[in-house]
């Protein structure tokens with residue numbers, strides 16, 4: 001890192017190219033895989049790309065860290081690992097399976113009008129992707145914002161914010177019920193809109209990748225993309241110990257709803273100081289995090 005940092009031009013080049021390159025590779029690889037894979041196998045695309053980007057990011061965190069002190073294990077690695085690789089994917093999968101059972105089939109049966117608000121299958125994949133993404137992000141924005149502002153929901157969401165550092169593994173540190181609820185809301189619009197399978201895969205891929213990239217402890221700069229996407233530069237503020245700074249930047253993939261509803265926060269030339277939560281600290285163990293919402297004073 002020292003060698004690279006000594007060379008300011010090289011360091012600058014890395015800072016501004018890393019994020020666009022990751023996103024470009026994600027988009028290109030997703031489309032390429034869809035061209036050559038059987039549609040039944042599309043579901044593997046987000047997972048394959050996530051694994052590749054995780055491996056790249058873990059290495060890059062140690063070469064270009066945003067904060068050196070966030071590289072140090074604070075006794076949180078084991079439970080963060082379990083949360084990220086077991087709890088979050090399981091909760092998302094259960095949510096995905098639950099939507100048709102508890103929402104889609106009953107509502108369409110009641111209304112008797114399947115697909116009233118559905119997309120035309122003649123529209124291109126890009127149109128499906130953009131509309132689905134804007135709709136899913138709108139629901140997620142409000143769920144996330146309410147999870148911060150409503151004490152009952154904050155008890156669950158504070159498990160994510162209780163982390164004392166922002167690094168790759170706490171991208172999946174959520175209370176299981178919070179993970180289930182947010183996934184449930186995120187996926188629901190796509191089913192009702194009749195989004196094409198290709199666009200659904202793109203939305204899942206981009207939400208996984210950008211959600212992960214928001215947490216990486218890598219000193220990259222997103223430039224103009226900071227006005228379109230929710231990046232690590234926003235998300236570190238979202239993890240600030242100060243409520244006035246953390247009750248901002250609620251998007252998952254996009255930052256546009258934060259711009260619309262005036263919760264966008266990215267002060268120029270400043271850096272977040274301490275991250276975490278005020279009040280009852282969140283345990284570093286998985287079990288402690290599981291019972292955290294039910295503890296007095298959480």
Ligand SMILES: [Zn+2]
Pocket residue numbers: 144148157160161238
């Ligand atoms: Zn939050």
